[in-house]
Amino acid sequence: MKKPVLSTFKILIKKSFNSDIDEIWINWAMEMMEVGFENETLFILAGISKPYNQFELQELTTKVLTELNLDFSNQKTVIKNYVYYLISNSIYKTESYLATLRELKNICIDLNMEDNYMNFYLLYFAKDDLIEQENQHYWNDANRQNIDQIVTENFKNWKTEYETISKTENKLLKS
Template identity: 30%
Template sequence: MDMDPFIDWAIEMLQFGYDTPQLLILAGLPKPTSFFETIPYVKGALNELRQEQRADDPAIVRLTGYIKEIAQDKDIEENLGELYVCYYGAYDKYYLLLDFFLLYLAWYSLMNSYSDDQNYWPGAKSENIRNIVVQRAKLWLEENNAFLKTVVA
């Protein structure tokens, strides 16, 4: 997976006035960079920026609905696909969805190959990917509970 767009994103975020330690490190990584070198800084920067997600964004309500359905083990592949499309189309805006983007790529890779090799989510195999996705959705809802109370009834 090409991680260079995340470096570009970090540079843009700094230009927009955001300034966090993980964002600075990410922006300073040399290109081309590897997934495994970059992803900890991407996740760290996203965690630092979490409070910046706009609560008045109407799309957050819809996106949270997909995550809630995944957490309830409903239509996982379909809901994960919706989150993937939203993230892929606007990763600079919906950075809270990074894990679901990566989980979709892992799911797709595992379901469309004859091996359990994928580079998107550590430890994910065809026999456990569904459980990993459901557990991550539950954890995401817990981690964002305070934020979601201001957005979703």
């Protein structure tokens, strides 16, 4: 059994939003090959170098994802999976919290301030303010001493909820 490549979540969100193809795609293709995924289009993608022809690469990446049975058509699911990826990669790395929260804040903005991601938006500004000053006005009772613990708790809660929902959905699909 091939080991999953976690950066696939980032690739799927980029494709779902029709983002430009860049070196992240090339690195992902090489990582996929390293864990045993093999097909001709993946090899072609891994060998691409700058300058990137976006028209050709959009077509190629669609073909790669289709051949690997990676679905990017449900943007809501792709976003949830990507948020899970971000949180999973930084949940116990407080030094990465601001960067992760920035990415999550941007997702919230891109989704017109969707409630599911609003806490991350507020936590980003609370943490960012506390870097420069003693007080912030985004999160009740958050201060320099407890902001990382608050972020950790929110990350853990979101991750647990995601995993619970995923298990339930998978059970429904199997029945």
